[in-house]
Amino acid sequence: MANAPFNVMIVGQAGRLQYEALLFAASLRHCSPGFAGRLFVAVPQPGPLWDKDPGIRDQDVLQALADQGAEILPFESKVFGAAYPYGNKIEALQVLPEGEPFVFFDTDTLITGELAEVPFDFSRPSASLRVEGTWPKPTLYGPGYAGIWQSLYTRFGLDYLSSLDLSQPDEFWKRYLYFNAGFFYGACPRAFGKRFLVYAQSVRDDPPLELAGQSLEPWLDQIMLPLVIHSFGGGRDALPAGFLDGETSCHYRLFPLLYARESDRVVEVLHEAAAPNRIKKVLKGYEPIKRMVYQGRGEKVRALFDRENLPRREQAIRNRIKSEGFWMR
Structure with missing residues (x-):
């Protein structure tokens, strides 16, 4: 059974991403005729956090995107910009239509099936489980996975224990909620994006002591994403397997x-x-x-x-x- 309409957002800017955005849009139109929502290409605008204009200026690219029904959505980089371009996906959520369910995809993704038939429950957000244990990397002198992750849940007043996969052994990375940020979805992009930004800025500017020796570059968005998803009542089991990162989409990179x-x-x-x-x-x-x-x-x-x-x-x-x-x- 198809969902009610929802919107899709990708981030496009000058260079590689504008071409990937066009290919994404073309694959969406080709493989998902039932998609009834809007496709937004969020584009960062020039500003003090960018040393070069990040916008899409190629008129042929812009016209081709328009031909695929994509809508250009300019947004201002207030927190990240060139210093952490992965933050675009966080800041761009603030300009999507409020209260309308959304799915975010990285531009290096192809839609390969009918997106309208993916059984999203937007009240229980989730994200890509096509992920490896890239973060954290516990040091010899500790703390371990549990201490690092628990410090983050504590920082934001979240229930840590309910996030754990108890079928996985203690101090094994899969026990702890962790996603690839190649796709994620939720009920309201502005509420999701606001919380995502608050969490990310807090940890970037004032990391818990337990994160000493851990790199936040380029992992900050992936570190914060599980906390945001958990805070909205989502989790690893919210979306049946086999659709995204399966029959319906491919994050090729x-x-x-x-x-x-x-x-x-x-x-x-x-x-x-x-x-x-x-x-x-x-x-x-x-x-x-x-x-x-x-x-x-x-x-x-x-x-x-x-x-x-x-x-x-x-x-x-x-x-x-x-x-x-x-x-x-």
């Missing part, structure tokens, strides 16, 4: 990695979404798409790997592609 490890369906969607001449003309302005998609380099990368037997570590995949001279980003 970089084009060489897409060709190396993603399914035939993802490659098929990429090529179909990028095929129309009016889109191809614009996407050719970005060298990795031009070479990988239109000039066949991606298929050469794909031939290097057996999708049923990929190297366990991503670095090994990257190294193989680089050794063949096919790496691009």
Whole structure:
């Protein structure tokens, strides 16, 4: 059963992200004709926190986005800007329509199925579980995972114990609520974004003592996201598996990695979404798409790997592609 309409937000700006945004929009229109909400491309505006204009100025890109039904949504960077561009996803939520359910996606994502049929419960937010234990990295002298995470829940008055997955062993990273910020969703973008910003700014400016020796760069958004989701009554089990990061979306991250490890369906969607001449003309302005998609380099990368037997570590995949001279980003 399809959801009531909801909005989708991605962040676009000059450079790589504007081309990824166009490809995302094209894949959404191609694969999800039932999507009845609005697609917003949130674009940071020039200001004191940016040393260069981050906006999308390429008129061909802007027209192509408009042709896909995308709406440009300018926003002001008041807290992060160039010093932490991942903060764009936090600050941009403040300009989405208040009280309307939203789904955020990173631009390096393809929609591969009918988004309207994903069984979102917007009253219980969640995010991507396609994640590795990237943070924290407990030091020899402590505290461990529990001490670090508990200090954050305590900081914001949240119930720490109810966030734990007790089927996982103590001091194993999967026991603690942790997401990839490649997608997340909720009932009201402004309420979600306001709390996200308060939490992130608090920890950035005044980290708990337990975080001594822990890097917040580039992990700040992913550290704060589980706390925000938990505070709104969401969690790891709020969305049935198999839809996002599955049949309905693919967070590919970089084009060489897409060709190396993603399914035939993802490659098929990429090529179909990028095929129309009016889109191809614009996407050719970005060298990795031009070479990988239109000039066949991606298929050469794909031939290097057996999708049923990929190297366990991503670095090994990257190294193989680089050794063949096919790496691009």
